[in-house]
Amino acid sequence: xxxxxxxxxxxxxxxxxxxxxxxxxxxxxxxxxxxxxxxxxxxxxxxxxxxxxxxxxxxxxxxxxxxxxxxxxxxxxxxxxxxxxxxxxxxxxxxxxxxxxxxxxxxxxxxxxxxxxxxxxxxxxxxxxxxxxxxxxxxxxxxxxxxxxxxxxxxxxxxxxxxxxxxxxxxxxxxxxxxxxxxxxxxxxxxx
Numbered sequence: 564x565x566x567x568x569x570x571x572x573x574x575x576x577x578x579x580x581x582x583x584x585x586x587x588x589x590x591x592x593x594x595x596x597x598x599x600x601x602x603x604x605x606x607x608x609x610x611x612x613x614x615x616x617x618x619x620x621x622x623x624x625x626x627x628x629x630x631x632x633x634x635x636x637x638x639x640x641x642x643x644x645x646x647x648x649x650x651x652x653x654x655x656x657x658x659x660x661x662x663x664x665x666x667x668x669x670x671x672x673x674x675x676x677x678x679x680x681x682x683x684x685x686x687x688x689x690x691x692x693x694x695x696x697x698x699x700x701x702x703x704x705x706x707x708x709x710x711x712x713x714x715x716x717x718x719x720x721x722x723x724x725x726x727x728x729x730x731x732x733x734x735x736x737x738x739x740x741x742x743x744x745x746x747x748x749x750x751x752x753x754x755x
Contacts, residue, residue: 570594570623572668574707575714589709591628591667596621609646615639623667629708634664650683671704675722689730696722 569590577584600617622633642656657676663669679693701720708714 564595564597566593566595568593572623574709575712575716576710577712584712591623591625591709593624594621611644611646612641614641621663621665623665625667625709627710628667630666631664631669633666636661636663650686652681654679654681667709668705668707671702673700673703674698675700687732689732691726691728691730693724693726693728695724695726699723 569592571588571590573586574589575584575586576589596619598617598619600615602613602615605612605614617638618635619638620633620635624630638658638660640656640658642654644652644654647653655676655678657674659674660672662672676697677693677695678697679691681689681691683689699721701722703718703720704716705718706713706715
């Protein structure tokens with residue numbers, strides 16, 4: 564559980580004299596809520612899976628805002644890896660959030676999908692290609708009414724990305740090194 568006084572959020576303000584609307588951070592009165600989460604790691608033969616799920620409730624209050632009824636929402640993340648060859652791993656996954664009604668703000672649901680392929684050469688050189696936000700789904704929508712200004716906005720985010728990476732391991736691989744337990748305290752055997 565958490566509670567914050569004067570949390571900062573972005574909102575549109577309008578001054579008729581300026582005849583312009585301004586998007587800027589403002590402090591609202593109070594934010595409170597809770598979240599409960601679980602992470603489920605799983606591995607079977609050539610398949611490795613990590614899935615996280617959290618149940619969230621967030622309520623933002625302010626006297627100058629029109630409040631909607633706050634409702635819980637779900638956030639989920641998953642990464643699925645398949646070892647398709649001796650030195651090749653194909654991975655896919657993503658994250659999602661259900662619609663969020665947080666008192667002042669109402670925000671849209673989102674589903675974002677990612678994928679990658681990793682190949683190791685000569686046991687030391689690891690090369691990867693990663694595709695992020697494949698479906699171009701990271702557009703944020705929100706609506707609110709604060710200080711007499713009703714706003715419905717869409718923030719278009721182009722988070723699609725193709726990333727290449729290379730990693731070279733010098734010397735011995737950490738997984739092949741052998742741990743040797745040595746007593747570094749000469750007085751250790753004196754304690755009874």
